[in-house]
Amino acid sequence: MDINWLRTFITAAENENFRKTAEKLYMAQPTVTAHIKQLERDVGTQFFRRAGRNIVLTEAGHRFLPHARLILSSYDRGTHDLLAWEQGYKRKLSIAVSPLLAASILPYIIRQFMEQHMDVEVIVQVKESKEISEMVEKGEADLGLLQMKPVQSLLDVQKIKEDDVICVCPHDGGDLESSPPIDIHDLFENQTLFTYNHPEYWDDLLSAIHAKHHKIRTMVVTQVHITKRFIEEGLGFSFLPKISLHRELMEGRLLEVKTPGLQLPKASTYMIIREDTEENRLFQAFLREYFSY
DSSP states (O other), X not given: OOHHHHXXXXXXXXXXXXXXXXXXXXXXXXXXHHHHHHHHHHHTSOOEEEETTEEEEOHHHHHHHHHHHHHHHXXXXXXXXXXXXXXXXXXXXXXXXXXXXXXXXXXXXXXXXXXXXXXXXXXXXXXXXXHHHHHHHHTXXXXXXXXXXXXXXXXXXXXXXXXEEEXXXXXXXXOTTTSOOOOHHHHHHHSEEEEOSSSSSHHHHHXXXXXXXXXXXXXXXXXXXXXXXXXXXXXXXXXXXXXXXXXXXXXXXXXXXXXXXXXXXXXXXXXXXXXXXXXXXXXXXXXXXXXXX
């Protein structure tokens, strides 16, 4: 039995279409058909039947699918472990991290950690904060870094950082020294406010804004990096964690706007773990020194 036959079978079962399977696996459709026929011949049963232009699993196919997934998963883990061993890794640390952190502080943190612990293989999975909690709880990641406090009671949760949230708007191309300061009231009256790009502080912030500004135009943009791009293009303004704006502010692509009378929130970064492993302790100690929490 060829491991590629199993990979083709699983993909076909998930897509119920040989053409889509071929596209997903970057192979010709006749190759997909050949893999399925070879697997069926090897096992001695039929796994699919035609349903118009699509295919559906037979009863035998349904019964074999979880075993195929288990075999393929075991094979992939084994080859990955061998490759890691050949590269000198003795331990592994899987980190699930939110997009905001992945695009801001994570590269520096990972580089520093790997320089100190060259025998630890670091695997980074970029996920939304809600997904990170579930991954750590299920054991799909050893450690999570995210922007919202998880509700799962089995996790060890530590707040490792608080960052200022600031108002930012696009640079208008003028001279910063001679231009008058940007009026936050003018932004609220004439510009679109991009909201909910951070999972934790927007409900309270919008309530505070509505108490002072009754007519504001908003647009939900759920990713920080997309929000920044929209602002740079002059489409509106937003309130973002300062940690995510270092380069844009330094290069003058975005401008910080003062907000007198409006108390801005903090953006928290949390670390979550489920099991107290040696690799987790190493990374926790590193973060504790890095953030001094």
